[in-house]
Amino acid sequence: MKAVQFSRFGGPEVLELVDVPTPEPQAGEVLIRVQAAGINFFEVLMRADRYAVTPQLPMFPGVEVAGVVEAVGQGVDAALLGSRVAAPLFASQRPHGGYAEQVTISADLAVPLPDEVSFEAATALMVQGLTALHLLRQSPPDGRTILVPAAAGGVGSLLVQLARQKGASRVIAAASDRAKLDLALSLGADVAIDYANPDWPTHVRDATDGHGVDIIYDTVGGALTALSLKALAPGGELVFAALGRYGLAASDLEAMIGRNQSLRGFALLPLLPPEVLRMSLSELFQLAASGQLRVAIGGRFPLDQAGEAHRLLDERRSTGKVVLVP
CATH class of the missing domain: 3.40.50.720 (NAD(P)-binding Rossmann-like Domain)
Structure with a gap:
């Protein structure tokens, strides 16, 4: 499958599209075909080594995706196959790697996504x-x-x-x-x-x-x-x-x-034990589904243009959420 990585720090040009093995869902996990991956400003800072934490290289960015369950691991209900879900990777054991065509995550962290909420909107409602x-x-x-x-x-x-x-x-x-x-x-x-x-x-x-x-x-x-x-x-x-x-x-x-x-x-992760994470995301999805919360999408880019998406944020030209659409 295709995924985006950077193997050195620098400008948006350091982001490159590479071939990596397709992940296999382990026991208790689901494999998700990514339909939208969110981009966050802290990833822009991380890429340039300007964030509070310096990542190990090579780095596969992306902490939130939304998509369709494509396969399930041992012990996971097969009824999940084909369902629309949001995957908050940032709260998982593998908190990166969302700029990709497929990801795996614990089935307990895959939050159902109402049909009325687009995959792009779902990414905006995770970290942000x-x-x-x-x-x-x-x-x-x-x-x-x-x-x-x-x-x-x-x-x-x-x-x-x-x-x-x-x-x-x-x-x-x-x-x-x-x-x-x-x-x-x-x-x-x-x-x-x-x-x-x-x-x-x-x-x-x-x-x-x-x-x-x-x-x-x-x-x-x-x-x-x-x-x-x-x-x-x-x-x-x-x-x-x-x-x-x-x-x-x-x-x-x-x-x-x-x-x-x-x-x-304010630090978000300590406030999000799994049950709070699921309840909070469900609340946001329902607000968006009912029209009470408007999600602004400021840009859509294919995976091979991840650098351009980063440039948009880096130059402060974006509004709302910027997403990758594999």
Whole structure:
């Protein structure tokens, strides 16, 4: 079968399509014919060796796929054959290798996918959908004014919608160009602010009558984190979910203490024991199936153009979810 790997760190050009043996499902596993594989920004960072963890080479990226069960291992109900499923590889014993034509995963982790939800949408609702859902569970937005940076991205576009459903009093979206701002507004943001403008935190404060926002859900990190503190209200909360892209200095933390603000870290995997993972994904799939949650797909690429898909994310030109369609 075909799969994508990189055997050295670098730009999108290091991604190459190679022939590898087709995996065989072991006892308790299913073999899935991949119909869509999600791409995440942390994979872009990993490819360039800019992530918090340096992977071993060669690396076969891809932590989430959706497809059709093609074979089952010993002890697995044959009734699963032909069923549509989502495979959250990131939660499995083999958490990579999704940029491929076929993958195996424990049958217990293969989550049924409603017919109303496309394979592409399912990939968006795994890492990114679960991140958005559990960010809001960790720091509920009910009755509060929130800021969503990168609001047209994979996590941000879902955060805007879910926060509105979960009772946020005001949703302020930040993005980097007019098309992205318009997308955020169409998804339910009350205000959309261009953070290509160096003075964007002032505009956020103006949109809150000078008070600032109660919660910032920061999945971007870097220089944006320190800037966003200028938009955070006294007693407000910065929820940080951008592993490896830290942007706060000691002086920023001291200033937060002086304003009674809190910094809350967020890591997804510890929040997802298998039963919670399945229930959370099922909840997201039902929201999408019923039309209550809109999934924006920002690009579809064949496996042999994985480098171009990475380039789209690397250059911050994407909106919503970017997927590979083997």
